[in-house]
Amino acid sequence: MTSAIALNGVRKDFGTFTALSNVSFDIKDNEFFTLLGPSGCGKTTLLRLIAGFEDTTAGTIHLYGEEIENLPPNKRPVNTVFQNYALFPHMNVAENIGFALKMLGWPKADITLRVAEMVEMVQLGQFVHRKPSQLSGGQQQRVALARAMAPKPKVLLLDEPLSALDLKLRQEMRTELKRLQRETGITFIFVTHDQEEALSMSDRIAVMSSGAVQQIGSPNQIYENPANRFVADFIGETNLIASRVDTADGMNVVCSLADGEVLTALANSPLGPGATGVVSIRPESLTVTKTAPKGESLRGTLGDAVYFGTDTQYTVLLAQELTLKVRMQNQFIASQALAKGDPVFVSIADGAARFLVD
Amino acid sequence: MAAGTGSGRTVSATFSPVRGWLLLPSWLVIGIFLLVPVLLMLVYSFLTKEFRGGVIWEFSLAAYDQFVFDRGLFGDDPPTIEWAYITIFVRSILQALGATVLCLLIGFPTAYFIATRPANTRAIWLFLVTIPYWVNLLIRTVSMKFLIRDNGPLNEALLAIGVIDAPLQLINTNFAVQLGLFYSYLPFMVLPIYASVERYNFALSEAASDLYAPKWTILRSILLPVVMPGIIAGCILVFVPSLGAFLAPDLLGGAKTFMIGSLIEEQFKGNAGNWPFGAAASMILLSMVLVVLLFYARAQSREQT
Amino acid sequence: MDRRFDIKHYQGFLAITCLCLFILYAPLIIVMIYSFNDSASITNWGGFSLRWYADVFTGPESEKFKLAAWNSLSIAVMAATVATIVATAAAIGMIRGGQFRGKSVSFALISLPIMVPEIVTAVSTLIFFSTIGFKLGTLSILVAHIVFCIPFAYLPISARLQGIEASYEEAAQDLYADRWRTFRYVLMPIMWPGILSGFLLAFIISLDDFIITNFIKGAGIETLPTAIFGSVKQGIKPNIMALSTLLLLFSIALVTLSYFIGKRGQEPYPTD
Numbered sequence: 001m002t003s004a005i006a007l008n009g010v011r012k013d014f015g016t017f018t019a020l021s022n023v024s025f026d027i028k029d030n031e032f033f034t035l036l037g038p039s040g041c042g043k044t045t046l047l048r049l050i051a052g053f054e055d056t057t058a059g060t061i062h063l064y065g066e067e068i069e070n071l072p073p074n075k076r077p078v079n080t081v082f083q084n085y086a087l088f089p090h091m092n093v094a095e096n097i098g099f100a101l102k103m104l105g106w107p108k109a110d111i112t113l114r115v116a117e118m119v120e121m122v123q124l125g126q127f128v129h130r131k132p133s134q135l136s137g138g139q140q141q142r143v144a145l146a147r148a149m150a151p152k153p154k155v156l157l158l159d160e161p162l163s164a165l166d167l168k169l170r171q172e173m174r175t176e177l178k179r180l181q182r183e184t185g186i187t188f189i190f191v192t193h194d195q196e197e198a199l200s201m202s203d204r205i206a207v208m209s210s211g212a213v214q215q216i217g218s219p220n221q222i223y224e225n226p227a228n229r230f231v232a233d234f235i236g237e238t239n240l241i242a243s244r245v246d247t248a249d250g251m252n253v254v255c256s257l258a259d260g261e262v263l264t265a266l267a268n269s270p271l272g273p274g275a276t277g278v279v280s281i282r283p284e285s286l287t288v289t290k291t292a293p294k295g296e297s298l299r300g301t302l303g304d305a306v307y308f309g310t311d312t313q314y315t316v317l318l319a320q321e322l323t324l325k326v327r328m329q330n331q332f333i334a335s336q337a338l339a340k341g342d343p344v345f346v347s348i349a350d351g352a353a354r355f356l357v358d
Numbered sequence: 359m360a361a362g363t364g365s366g367r368t369v370s371a372t373f374s375p376v377r378g379w380l381l382l383p384s385w386l387v388i389g390i391f392l393l394v395p396v397l398l399m400l401v402y403s404f405l406t407k408e409f410r411g412g413v414i415w416e417f418s419l420a421a422y423d424q425f426v427f428d429r430g431l432f433g434d435d436p437p438t439i440e441w442a443y444i445t446i447f448v449r450s451i452l453q454a455l456g457a458t459v460l461c462l463l464i465g466f467p468t469a470y471f472i473a474t475r476p477a478n479t480r481a482i483w484l485f486l487v488t489i490p491y492w493v494n495l496l497i498r499t500v501s502m503k504f505l506i507r508d509n510g511p512l513n514e515a516l517l518a519i520g521v522i523d524a525p526l527q528l529i530n531t532n533f534a535v536q537l538g539l540f541y542s543y544l545p546f547m548v549l550p551i552y553a554s555v556e557r558y559n560f561a562l563s564e565a566a567s568d569l570y571a572p573k574w575t576i577l578r579s580i581l582l583p584v585v586m587p588g589i590i591a592g593c594i595l596v597f598v599p600s601l602g603a604f605l606a607p608d609l610l611g612g613a614k615t616f617m618i619g620s621l622i623e624e625q626f627k628g629n630a631g632n633w634p635f636g637a638a639a640s641m642i643l644l645s646m647v648l649v650v651l652l653f654y655a656r657a658q659s660r661e662q663t
Numbered sequence: 664m665d666r667r668f669d670i671k672h673y674q675g676f677l678a679i680t681c682l683c684l685f686i687l688y689a690p691l692i693i694v695m696i697y698s699f700n701d702s703a704s705i706t707n708w709g710g711f712s713l714r715w716y717a718d719v720f721t722g723p724e725s726e727k728f729k730l731a732a733w734n735s736l737s738i739a740v741m742a743a744t745v746a747t748i749v750a751t752a753a754a755i756g757m758i759r760g761g762q763f764r765g766k767s768v769s770f771a772l773i774s775l776p777i778m779v780p781e782i783v784t785a786v787s788t789l790i791f792f793s794t795i796g797f798k799l800g801t802l803s804i805l806v807a808h809i810v811f812c813i814p815f816a817y818l819p820i821s822a823r824l825q826g827i828e829a830s831y832e833e834a835a836q837d838l839y840a841d842r843w844r845t846f847r848y849v850l851m852p853i854m855w856p857g858i859l860s861g862f863l864l865a866f867i868i869s870l871d872d873f874i875i876t877n878f879i880k881g882a883g884i885e886t887l888p889t890a891i892f893g894s895v896k897q898g899i900k901p902n903i904m905a906l907s908t909l910l911l912l913f914s915i916a917l918v919t920l921s922y923f924i925g926k927r928g929q930e931p932y933p934t935d
Contacts, residue, residue, distance in 0.1 A: 053833050073836040080837045086830035090852045099848075100838035151838065370829035371761030373842060380756030381769055383749040384813055388772050391810045392784065395791035399783070402790055412793070464686070467679040474671040483680075485922065490687040492918040494871040496888050497907045500895050501690035504697070504904070511693050544687065563670045573673065602780030604874050609895070619782050626789060626878065637790065640783045647780055 002065045004029045004155055004187040005050060010059035012045055019045045020211045023059070027155075027189060028204075032181045034190045036198040037208035038234070043191045046208075047157050050189065051080045064154060074103075079148040080157040084164065085140045087132040093143050094119070094128045100151040118146040121180070138169045145180075155187045162197065174201055195235050199223065207231050227268060229356050232280040239283065239324050245275040245355070253355050255279060259319035261298050265353035277357040283327035285352035288314055288344050297347040300324070302340055314338075316346055396644070403637035413633050421638035443621070447642070450617040453532070453607075454600035457539035458547075461596045464540075465547035466589065472548075473555035484552065491545040499605045502541050506534060506610075530612035538606030546595035554588025555581075587658075594654055602643050618643050691911060698904040715905035722902060724894070731890035735870055738805050738886065743865035746812035747820075750865075751858055753813075754821040755846070759832070776811040784811065785878035792879060799881030807879055808869045815868045816861035823857025856924050863921040867914060 003026035012020040020042045027033045035043035048054045050061060052073030061069040068076050079100070087096050097118050101111045119125055122142035132140055141161060148156060158177075162170045178201050181188045192198055198205050199219040207214045207222060207230075215227035226232035233240060243255040243263070251267045257279070265279050287293070288302065303315035303323070312333055314326045324346055338344070373380065406418040426444065427437035472483040490498065505512050506528040513525040528534050558581065566576045582589075604619035611617075618639060625636025701712035719725060753773055757766065776784065788807050797803055831853065835845040851858070873888040880889060887910065894903050 051833075051837060053836075073833070074839045074841055078837075080834070082830055082834060084828075084830060086828075086834040088831060088834070088849055088853075099835070099840075103839040103844060147838070370759055370832065372829065372832045372836070372845070373755050373759040374761040374763070376842060377756040377760030377763065380752040380760065384753040384773055385769070387749060388775055388810060388813060391788070391791070391806055392775055392779070393772070395787035396779065396783070398794060399787035399790050464679060464683050467673070467676040468683040470673070471676040471680040486684060487687070489915055489918060490691060492867060492914045493691060493911045494873075494888060494907075494914065496871075496873045496892055497694075497910060498690065500891070500899065500903070500907065501694040503895075504899055505690045505693055511697075541686065541690070544683065548683070560670060567670055573670075576670075577673065598778075599780065602782045604782055622782050622786060623878075626786065633790070636786060640786045643780055644783050647778070651778060 001029050003027060003062070004031065004064060005189070006060075006062040006065075007046075008060045008062075010046070010049065010061065011057045012042075012049060012054060013057045018211055020049070023211075023213055025206065025213060025216055027187060029064075029187055030185050032178065032188045032190065032201060032203045034192060034198045034202040034205045035208060036192060036195060036205050036234075037214075038193055040210075041208040042211040043193075043208050044159060047080075047159055047189065047191050050155070051078060051157050052076050077151075077153055078155045078157060079151060079153040080159065081141075081144045081148045081161045083159045083161065085132070085144040087140055087143055087147070089132055092129050092131050093124060093135070096132070096143055097147045097150050099147065104151060114150055118150045121149075122146045137165055138173070141165065141173065145177075149180075149184070149186070153186065155189060158188060158190045160191055160193070162192070163194075170197075177201065199235070207234060209234070225266075225268070226280065226354065226356065229278055229280070229358055232278075232354065232356055237283055237325065237327075238280045239286075240278045240280055241322060241324075243277065243279045243355070245271050245273050245277075247273055248275075255355060257298075257318075257320075257322065259322060261318070263296060263298075263348065263353055265355040266351060267355040268357075271355070271357070275357065277355055280354045280356055281324075281348055281352055283313065283325040284311075285349040286324060286326040287328060287332075287347050287349075288316060288326050288338065289347065290338065290342065290344060292345050293347040295347060295350075297345040298324070299343070299345060302338055302342045302344045304340065305338075316344060318346075399637045400641055403634055403641050405634050407632045407634050418634070421632070421634035424632075424635055425638070425642070443639075446616050446618060446621055449532075449615070450601055450619075451646075453536060453539060453617060454597050454603075456536050457543065457600045458593050458597045460536070460540040461544050461547035462589070462593065465544055465592060466551055469548045469551035469588075469592075470555050473552050473558075487548055488545055495542055495605060498541065499538055499609050502538055503529065503609050506537070529610065530615070532611070532615050534610040535607050535615050535617070538610040539600045539603055542603070542606055543596040543599055546599075547592040550588045550591035550595065551585065552588075554585040554591075558584055590654065590657070594650060598647050598650060601646060694904050695908045695911070698901065698908045700901060715901045716909070718902045719905050719909065724902065727885065728887070728890060728906060731885040731887045734801065734804075734884060735887040738801065738808055739866050739869040742805055742808035742812050742869045743816070743862050745809050746816045746865045747858060747862045749809075750813050750816035750820055750861055751854075754817060754824050755850075758821060758824050759829070773817055774814050777814045781874045785875040788875065789878050799879055800884055803879050803881065804876055804884065804886070807875050808872065811872070811875065812865035812869055816865040819860035819864060820854070820857045823854055823860070827853055859924050860921050863917055863924070867917055871914070 005027040007026070008024050010020060010023040011018070023042075023046060035046060037043050045054065049056055049069070052068070052071060052075075056069045059069070060067055063076065063078065088099065091099070094115050098111045098115045101114060106114070119128055122145060124139060124142055124146070127135060127139060132143070135143065141164075144161070161177075162173050165173060174197060177188070177190075190198075190201065199222075202219055204216060204218055205222050206216045209230050215222060215231045217225070222231060223235055226235065226238075229240060232238050241257055243257045245253045245255045246262070247254045248267075248271050250270055252264065253267050253271055253275075254262060254264050256262050263279055289297075298318055300316040300318040303317050305315075306313045309330075311327050311329045314328070316324045316326055318324060326346060402413055403421050404417055404419065405413040406416040406420065408414050424440070424443070426440060428435075428440040468487065472480060472487065475483055504510055507513075508525045508527065508529060512528070513522075516522050517525065528537075562580055562584070563576050566580050567573075571580070602619050603617065604623055607615055607617040607620050608623070611620075622636050622639045622643070625631040625633060625639070698715055699711050699713065701710035701714065719728060750773075753769075757769060757773075784807075788810075791797075792799060792803055827850070831849050832845050835849040836842075840848065871888065872886075873892060876886050877889050877892065880886070885893070887906075891903060891906065894900065
């Protein structure tokens with residue numbers, strides 16, 4: 001099956017500033033694909049390159065096998081949902097939704113039919129004659145969605161469409177968007193800086209930083225097996241401890257920390273002894289106990305505790321000024337009487353530690 | 359106020375492929391009908407005058423020479439300084455400066471006052487100040503003339519109150535011209551200062567006050583420097599048109615209050631005119647204006663670095 | 664708030680503001696009052712009367728004034744229309760045309776008519792027309808008016824365009840509109856208050872122009888300002904004051920109209 005979007009060596013410079021450097025990857029047909037990263041990472045620039053609002057400095061973009069990077073935006077069968085919706089203020093909902101169809105020269109009857117379909121899809125039946133200024137944020141968002149989907153694009157681009165909505169609405173829309181993608185089978189390319197959104201909605205995620213793609217994978221892969229320090233740190237919370245490889249057996253490494261303690265971890269690629277990097281362990285993979293547990297553990301002193309309702313986050317001070325964040329569900333803590341200052345053991349869940357080269 | 363929803367970008371390249379076509383009409387119209395004429399006028403100032411108006415296409419510096427030197431009736435006397443024209447230029451500069459100062463004295467407090475009104479009344483005050491500008495300058499100058507002439511309402515009122523015994527000779531004086539210039543261009547001083555003060559953050563004044571500064575000191579050392587760009591813009595907007603003004607000196611002044619504008623106009627009326635001389639006078643005026651604008655532009659760009 | 668504690672309050676500024684407004688309006692109001700003067704003498708008050716207004720429309724000079732008014736209005740409409748079209752195109756080219764080398768030169772050229780003193784413009788235009796043998800008359804006036812109307816139309820149009828976000832046009836293009844249709848269906852409807860303001864501003868400027876028109880109009884033609892000037896040179900007569908009052912009120916009406924159109928264009932657009 002031809003990829004929906006194939007990017008090859010895509011580069012974008014703005015004067016002396018490189019916004020995107022050598023981006024190459026494919027997005028599959030019928031996929032909910034997310035571009036995730038902090039602001040300035042280039043995700044919006046990449047989206048705009050695909051839409052056609054910027055020219056590539058170098059590289060090619062293929063849409064289902066056809067080269068599009070030299071086409072103006074109005075000749076590319078992709079449509080965009082803008083971050084601030086960009087609904088035409090002088091047209092009502094129906095006119096906004098039907099705009100592309102009018103531009104494409106659809107017969108009036110067909111336009112009316114399709115607009116009705118889209119209005120039904122986003123459930124804005126009673127608002128068809130309203131102007132955007134008379135709609136709420138959530139309603140405007142749905143009009144923007146309907147407008148972009150009306151002309152049956154091959155790929156739908158969504159530029160942080162939920163960022164302007166309040167939390168509850170955002171969560172509702174996440175489910176909505178996911179459902180829409182599944183039902184229509186259109187490839188969605190979704191841009192966000194919110195990793196929770198990315199993890200909960202996507203089939204695959206491309207994590208970006210400083211104009212380059214750091215890792216592409218399913219939400220599970222990204223979370224469990226981050227490719228590098230940036231990804232580990234950006235997605236969820238993690239402890240990053242500087243360490244050096246002592247011995248290696250394929251991807252399993254034994255490494256020592258600054259204070260001399262030794263851990264086993266899983267690397268992304270075969271490494272040799274002496275390689276330096278960081279060990280990444282998610283706080284929820286750690287457990288604090290007063291008595292020494294079976295298997296590997298680190299020794300330290302219990303620091304502050306922050307209560308979160310379902311769980312508590314502890315800070316544990318190890319030797320050499322290393323600190324660990326540990327997150328434990330409260331039902332498991334109640335049995336031990338843990339107090340600040342107590343000497344404790346921190347044990348790591350099997351296979352949870354990752355060794356990442358910087 | 360931006361029409362949009364917050365992404366902010368308002369300059370784009372959407373129409374760049376056709377921008378040549380879009381800009382062509384304005385380039386053509388202004389290029390052909392203003393730029394070329396001004397250049398042509400520059401050429402004319404170096405030509406010889408024709409006796410009945412118009413020019414002979416023969417190079418000559420006579421026009422410029424005439425400003426400074428008097429070479430007698432036939433042009434071969436030893437040159438003596440011709441003060442008449444120099445006086446006219448100096449007078450124009452002084453009048454323009456005077457008008458600027460007057461406008462500043464009245465305009466700054468007005469602009470400040472309006473800018474510190476609450477939002478809803480502010481618009482009304484502003485509207486009131488701008489309306490007179492929209493009345494034809496000719497009519498405004500005529501009405502000023504009507505007001506201050508010898509047996510006009512102003513003198514009548516003053517006589518009636520008993521402040522004076524005989525009507526004030528206001529018309530045909532330098533004072534009248536000054537008044538006319540001030541009256542013509544006052545809104546140009548008020549508006550830029552208003553814009554600057556309106557953007558001024560009064561928290562600065564409050565901070566200064568918190569640090570024991572008295573009010574007028576705050577005005578002088580804190581507000582004024584911040585608002586200076588608006589003040590300078592206002593001064594330029596009054597000074598430049600005043601320099602080349604025609605209506606105020608013509609209607610309100612007389613032979614003794616001749617300014618550059620009247621001098622130039624005289625050269626092109628009827629058969630007694632001297633076209634190259636008029637062109638030369640215009641070039642001198644234009645140069646003065648360009649110098650002022652250049653200084654302003656340079657000061658602006660220095661501000662921004 | 665007690666005046667002493669209001670950080671914004673300065674003693675005497677209100678007085679000066681009132682003085683300023685008084686100075687601005689006094690001459691105009693005096694003229695308006697005297698235009699209703701029944702007496703033929705402009706110095707004595709003879710009672711309230713509309714006779715001078717009647718004189719403007721039906722008296723001995725009325726034909727001259729009517730013709731002048733017609734000239735002024737028709738020239739103003741044509742000049743403003745052409746100037747507005749040229750200025751709209753220029754604004755789009757400057758603000759939506761991306762960065763290009765001649766940009767600041769273009770802007771300087773567009774603003775040139777405002778920066779050159781009027782008398783210099785008048786003289787150079789006269790010289791130009793005379794050199795190329797362009798006959799002086801209505802057409803010469805029209806051409807000159809178009810030139811100095813362009814920057815005045817440009818100002819509100821470009822101000823309005825600069826306040827419109829680029830995302831609307833991007834959305835239009837994303838939805839398959841080409842450049843012309845993007846302008847026609849999306850950009851122009853949102854821009855129109857600015858375009859209308861520009862037209863009105865150009866119209867008023869053309870209507871009011873005296874110096875340039877006086878220089879290049881040739882012998883046979885009068886516009887309203889030149890006719891008034893010619894009449895005033897012979898002495899201020901009451902019918903001139905009536906005419907002035909009419910023009911005054913007309914200008915104010917136009918400005919008020921332009922103001923309300925401008926306000927309408929400021930109505931908030933969809934935000935959250």
